[in-house]
Amino acid sequence: MSSAPPATASAANIPAASVQQLQSSLAQGGAAAVLVQAAEQLRKEKRHHELFEALKMQLRLRLGLPLQSSEGSDGLSEPLRKELEDGLIAACREVGTLLIKEGKVREGYMYLRPVGELAEARALLEQVVPDEDNTEELIEVLLHEGVDIGRGFQLMIDQYGTCSSITQYEQSVARRPRHEQQPAARKLLQKVHSDLVGSVKHDIARQEGGTPPENTLLELIRDREWLFFENAYHIDTTHLAATVRNARVLTDPTDLRMALDLTEYGRRLSQQFQYQGDEPFADQYPSNALYFQSLLGENVDEAIAYFQQKSELLDPQYHGSVPIETYVELLARLNKPGQAIAAAIKLNPKTVAPIGMAPSLIELAIQAKQFDAVLSHCQEQGDILGYAACLAAKAK
Numbered sequence: 001m002s003s004a005p006p007a008t009a010s011a012a013n014i015p016a017a018s019v020q021q022l023q024s025s026l027a028q029g030g031a032a033a034v035l036v037q038a039a040e041q042l043r044k045e046k047r048h049h050e051l052f053e054a055l056k057m058q059l060r061l062r063l064g065l066p067l068q069s070s071e072g073s074d075g076l077s078e079p080l081r082k083e084l085e086d087g088l089i090a091a092c093r094e095v096g097t098l099l100i101k102e103g104k105v106r107e108g109y110m111y112l113r114p115v116g117e118l119a120e121a122r123a124l125l126e127q128v129v130p131d132e133d134n135t136e137e138l139i140e141v142l143l144h145e146g147v148d149i150g151r152g153f154q155l156m157i158d159q160y161g162t163c164s165s166i167t168q169y170e171q172s173v174a175r176r177p178r179h180e181q182q183p184a185a186r187k188l189l190q191k192v193h194s195d196l197v198g199s200v201k202h203d204i205a206r207q208e209g210g211t212p213p214e215n216t217l218l219e220l221i222r223d224r225e226w227l228f229f230e231n232a233y234h235i236d237t238t239h240l241a242a243t244v245r246n247a248r249v250l251t252d253p254t255d256l257r258m259a260l261d262l263t264e265y266g267r268r269l270s271q272q273f274q275y276q277g278d279e280p281f282a283d284q285y286p287s288n289a290l291y292f293q294s295l296l297g298e299n300v301d302e303a304i305a306y307f308q309q310k311s312e313l314l315d316p317q318y319h320g321s322v323p324i325e326t327y328v329e330l331l332a333r334l335n336k337p338g339q340a341i342a343a344a345i346k347l348n349p350k351t352v353a354p355i356g357m358a359p360s361l362i363e364l365a366i367q368a369k370q371f372d373a374v375l376s377h378c379q380e381q382g383d384i385l386g387y388a389a390c391l392a393a394k395a396k
Contacts, residue, residue, distance in 0.1 A: 032061060032062070035061060036058065039055060043098075046102065048095050049107075051098075055095070056088065063080060063083060092112065092114050093112065095111045096110070100124045100127075101127070106141065109121060118146070125142060126151075130155060139152050139159065143155070143173075144172065148183075150183025151183075153168075162191060166243070169184055169185075178357075181249045182251070185246045185249050185255075188247075189246075189250070192239055193243075196262070199235055200217065200227065204220065217265055218261050225268075231272065233273060237273040240262060241266070241277070247262070247292075253296060260289060260293060280310035280311070280314065294334060307330055308327055311347055316349035321349050321354045321355060322357065324349060326358075327343060328340045329357055332358070332367065337365075341364045341374060344361055361377065362393055371390055374386075374390045375394075
């Protein structure tokens with residue numbers, strides 16, 4: 001485990017009373033007592049980095065090790081090494097907690113990171129109120145360190161606005177596993193949907209002379225084609241397209257319904273704002289609408305047929321594995337894992353590496369409780385690891 005930066009020397013002399021206390025502790029209890037006294041003094045003075053070093057010295061003294069050493073724990077017996085590591089974790093937890101409670105977010109998380117307890121760090125950071133001094137550090141730790149991606153992304157939106165937040169999403173958040181993307185995708189969806197509804201209502205009130213009685217976006221635009229005359233729009237159309245695209249990771253019906261609303265607005269825009277997406281969502285708003293509808297139990301057969309056709313006709317050498325993985329994933333999300341297994345095996349693009357969008361064959365076999373087809377496929381492909389994993393999953 002790496003330690004914190006070395007303590008910096010204090011510019012002031014140690015008060016005579018403190019020197020006397022340390023000397024008295026040494027006389028009464030030896031080296032252990034003087035280190036306890038030093039740690040207590042450092043706690044009172046909130047000199048947390050030095051406190052960490054004092055706690056390390058206490059630990060090493062208790063274990064019979066040199067007070068300071070740069071050799072690490074490689075040469076220690078396993079029981080002693082574990083005790084040292086556990087003690088260092090405890091010291092990191094104490095110092096990190098103290099720093100975060102003082103609002104020193106980045107410094108505090110430097111100590112809490114080795115502890116490895118995200119829930120613990122998240123609970124501590126919930127107590128930190130964002131201000132002009134700590135917001136940047138909160139975004140760094142909550143969003144980029146993955147401690148609380150939803151809250152971190154909301155701070156990003158509040159601090160830098162939608163445009164910068166979308167850029168950040170696509171540069172870093174989108175690289176995370178899908179379940180980790182969901183809190184940020186939800187915050188972005190809520191922001192863009194709310195802004196769009198507000199802007200549409202304002203336009204209707206301006207042109208009709210009163211606040212419209214409708215509340216949902218679909219109701220507001222359904223019979224008002226004039227809202228889109230002369231290439232009109234009510235929100236940055238690139239923001240709209242990005243939000244719809246990123247909403248595909250979401251699973252909650254409320255979120256999916258909100259995303260579907262955005263596609264209904266998007267498909268009414270002038271053709272110059274109908275940006276082409278990547279396959280199998282090239283026809284961006286209609287294809288995304290079909291995807292969201294199927295997950296809401298609507299037009300399921302039409303969606304399956306559409307994405308099946310895309311997966312079978314699009315050349316993986318040009319479009320990669322995304323059309324195939326989208327189709328397989330959709331089948332899995334529609335609780336059709338048996339069909340997903342068959343599609344994944346049949347359409348497997350042997351010359352193109354998957355990007356991990358779709359569940360693995362093992363995951364699908366577990367979901368379907370059907371292992372034989374996967375076992376046969378692994379055997380035919382010479383996939384010893386996959387075959388063994390499938391056997392183990394079947395036995396379990």
